[in-house]
Amino acid sequence: MSESRALVVVDVQPTFCEGGALPVAGGNAVAHAIAEYTASHRDRYALVVTTQDWHIEPGRHFATPPEEPDFVDTWPPHGVAGTAEAELHPALADLAPDASVRKGQYAAAYSGFEGTDDEGRTLAELLEGVDAVDVVGLAESHCVKETALDAVRAGMSVRVLSDLTAPVTPEQGETARAQLRSAGVEIATSR
Numbered sequence: 001m002s003e004s005r006a007l008v009v010v011d012v013q014p015t016f017c018e019g020g021a022l023p024v025a026g027g028n029a030v031a032h033a034i035a036e037y038t039a040s041h042r043d044r045y046a047l048v049v050t051t052q053d054w055h056i057e058p059g060r061h062f063a064t065p066p067e068e069p070d071f072v073d074t075w076p077p078h079g080v081a082g083t084a085e086a087e088l089h090p091a092l093a094d095l096a097p098d099a100s101v102r103k104g105q106y107a108a109a110y111s112g113f114e115g116t117d118d119e120g121r122t123l124a125e126l127l128e129g130v131d132a133v134d135v136v137g138l139a140e141s142h143c144v145k146e147t148a149l150d151a152v153r154a155g156m157s158v159r160v161l162s163d164l165t166a167p168v169t170p171e172q173g174e175t176a177r178a179q180l181r182s183a184g185v186e187i188a189t190s191r
């Protein structure tokens with residue numbers, strides 16, 4: 001039986017790229033690299049799924065002025081539902097994902113497995129029958145990491161394609177990769 005592999009594209013939204021509310025250095029480049037990769041390797045995947053941070057009223061996830069965000073549990077407002085920067089990155093206009101999951105409407109949600117698509121299907125339901133996933137997107141140290149760890153917990157064989165992701169800081173990236181490796185995630189590249 002051949003392996004069924006999915007690509008999960010995590011939170012590639014302008015809000016997390018240069019020019020957005022909570023930019024990750026290299027975010028726009030990651031968006032373009034993912035677009036190029038999927039255009040030429042779509043046949044590797046049984047399924048392509050995107051996730052988006054889609055905040056309506058996420059409570060303590062957003063710092064309330066005058067409180068300053070601590071960038072651990074509280075953040076500047078970002079990924080606000082209905083705004084242009086919460087949409088998928090324009091570089092992914094031709095991605096044509098099989099499904100799109102949104103998360104974080106009313107609370108913090110780092111893992112794509114906390115989200116659902118327009119028909120209420122969870123990422124776990126969408127990935128039924130898939131035994132392996134490649135996880136890419138933003139940010140490596142946060143939502144990519146949590147999504148990959150949940151995929152391992154769901155029993156899948158998981159790779160993070162490190163050239164198609166970027167961490168919030170280099171140090172947090174190192175910590176995340178160590179945590180991922182010890183959970184059994186393979187850190188690979190798209191090449």
Ligand SMILES: [Zn+2]
Pocket residue numbers: 053055061078079104108109
């Ligand atoms: Zn968020």
